[in-house]
Amino acid sequence: MLIETFADVICPWCYIGKHRLTRALRERPRLAPEVRWQAFQLNPDMPAGGMERSQYLANKFGGAERARQINTVIEETAERDGLPINLHRIRRxxxxxxxHRVIRMGNRRGIGGAVADALFHAYFVDGLDIGDRDxxxxxxxxxxLDFQEVKxxxxxxxxxIGVQAADSLARQLGLQAVPCYIFNRRYALxxxxxxxxxxxxxxxxxxxxxDAAAE
Incomplete structure (x- = not known):
């Protein structure tokens, strides 16, 4: 079974959703699906160096108060799921x-999910700038992966080209929000x-x- 995960590593719902998919797969221990990360940029026009976090949230949600309300919902949801999250640490x-390039490097070695997990932790738990090359x-x-090889x-x-193609595919499929999970390229959630x-x-x-194998 192929499960393609269209997601972005700065999306808190993608962080939570990845954890929930993992929990679901534990309920089906006989399955051995290939879970493949597919790139989707929430902010494709973001400057290469990123931007200050509070300004980004105010712009996105129409003001600082609304951003605080949404962050509270995210934090409460993560807490219920047993996920660590420290949104107050994020500065950019x-x-x-x-x-996404690094995750694709991981995909080629069968560890794309582990790379995504490391990025989620760096961003949502440690508050690090995951746009920084180091x-x-x-x-x-x-x-x-090898540190120097990645650099x-x-x-x-x-x-x-791979990241560009995956992001383009997502938009051709009509995806405007993530996470989105596609099973065997037939069913989406x-x-x-x-x-x-x-x-x-x-x-x-x-x-x-x-059924297909039996035919």
């Missing part, structure tokens, strides 16, 4: 194009759904795969 909202290389190294790759054009919401699609994808 980065451009995530380079982060921070990206450190996250890659945490997941199993060298980011200095070139490795995975640039959008949003940070509860773990139980994944189970029917997991079962359906397995059933159809079994």
């Amino acid at each position: 909202t980065p451009n995530t194009f380079q982060a 921070t990206l290389a450190a996250c890659g190294a945490t997941a199993g 060298t790759a980011l200095a070139g054009d490795a995975e640039v 959008s949003g940070a759904q509860e773990p139980t919401s994944f189970l029917p699609l997991l079962d359906l994808a397995v059933s159809e795969g079994t």
